[in-house]
Amino acid sequence: MTQHQSTALGRSIARFFREYLPTLRGMSPHTIRSYRDTMILFLRFAAAETRRSVEILDVRDINADRLGRFLTSLEVERGNSIATRNARLAAMHSFARFLIAEHPEYMDSLQQVVGLPFKRGGRTTPVEYLEEPEIKGVLESINRDTPSGRRDYALFSLMFDTGARVQEILDLRVCDLRLVSPCQVRLHGKGNKIRLCPIWRRTAQLLQELISTHSPSDSPTDQRVFLNDRGAPLTRFGVRYLLRKYVDAAAKEAPTLADKSIHPHSLRHSTAVHLLKAGVDIATVSQWLGHSGLNVTMRYARADIDMKRQALKQVFPDVVPSASSKMIIGYDGSLVSWLRRL
Structure with a gap:
């Protein structure tokens, strides 16, 4: 210093x-x-x-x-x-x-x-998010035959599961994980607010496999979950780089990805939109994502065209044509290093 x-x-x-x-x-x-x-x-x-x-x-x-x-x-x-x-x-x-x-x-x-x-x-x-085939494409582009690939697969699976902010994920310690039923993670959000978020059992297995590969530590439960190849905590810059790499690879099979500006927060957007499309109510989604209020969550409902169509059918059921209709709707120094350790 x-x-x-x-x-x-x-x-x-x-x-x-x-x-x-x-x-x-x-x-x-x-x-x-x-x-x-x-x-x-x-x-x-x-x-x-x-x-x-x-x-x-x-x-x-x-x-x-x-x-x-x-x-x-x-x-x-x-x-x-x-x-x-x-x-x-x-x-x-x-x-x-x-x-x-x-x-x-x-x-x-x-x-x-x-x-x-x-x-x-x-x-x-506009809110940029991934459709289901694009999410699948990104995950399938990860080579899980390598330790880093298995880490990345667990990382992005967890981000899609929880819709957590990238820093919330990077701050996770082993003690924040519950990997037996009911599987869940404890997230430390903005304003030091803590919330619990459920995860799929398969994601819990991925996390269990990941932490079993960590080097022995004096305080294993306090160890960060996601580490880089040097054993140091993964950074936001690292996550952004990795996501860009996998999106570029997935774009070969899912061309729609090439037209999108995807960043780590896009995964949060994706979770929010898909929860709403699945019929989860706004209040639950707001609590799930750790939003400060319902108005923040509402922008996701405004973002998806399928949800707009569904809302139209619910409000004007007799006006919208039914499915059977034939109508056609036409340089780093020590200063930077010190900052990174904050």
């Missing part, structure tokens, strides 16, 4: 994540991790643009012009949605306000950062 504190920026970043966010702002671990991910992405972008290492970047390297180019790169190069772009900007707004108090000599340029507006339209981005 000494190398990354050689600059004013490094020291400020350490205080921002160690003291300001968790203590003064009282932010949840999930929000802090999201801010951390934004910081890593921005530091890498700034280092590449200035052709300097992350370790020697300073406060003056954070300015509105560079942040604007960074936000554009998120949308153009990484394919981020407007909502994700705005979430990244919100994190940088918070950091810039913190820097103004720490380094008032840079107030003018930092206020320009705070003044960067959010992009309109983030709430109207």
Whole structure:
């Protein structure tokens, strides 16, 4: 922790994540991790643009012009949605306000950062989810003959089962699993809320097989469930990479995948839509997914065209033609490493 504190920026970043966010702002671990991910992405972008290492970047390297180019790169190069772009900007707004108090000599340029507006339209981005054949295609594209393949199959099976946020899955410890009937997992959600979620018995077997391969530990029940090849906890970046790989492979058999922008949160969307299509009521789905309210869940009901058709039949049964009708409906330094360990 000494190398990354050689600059004013490094020291400020350490205080921002160690003291300001968790203590003064009282932010949840999930929000802090999201801010951390934004910081890593921005530091890498700034280092590449200035052709300097992350370790020697300073406060003056954070300015509105560079942040604007960074936000554009998120949308153009990484394919981020407007909502994700705005979430990244919100994190940088918070950091810039913190820097103004720490380094008032840079107030003018930092206020320009705070003044960067959010992009309109983030709430109207269509919900991207996978249809049943596409889910099957993604799972079948995983080579289960290798240890990493078996881990990935268990990972994505669990994500589809639970509709959990990716960080909720990555935070799972062995003690959070109940792998005998009734099989379930304990998820730690936003606001430190805990919820129980049922899982298929087959998924429980996959998890049992996975944790049986873990290296011996002094506290086996506290060990993370999903580990990388080095035995360290799997990261959000790792899950995104793996999903992209399997989606690309599955697209050869399911061409509709090629037209979709699939990311880990899409699996959550998929679970929500399929639960609703199966007739599970909105309140249950809302609790299942750990939503803050029913309005959040309702967007999934608005997203699926089949559910809209079914709703139409229920409301106007005599108007919609029956099935028998013949009608036709026509660079990483120690600073980044430290951030990753938060």
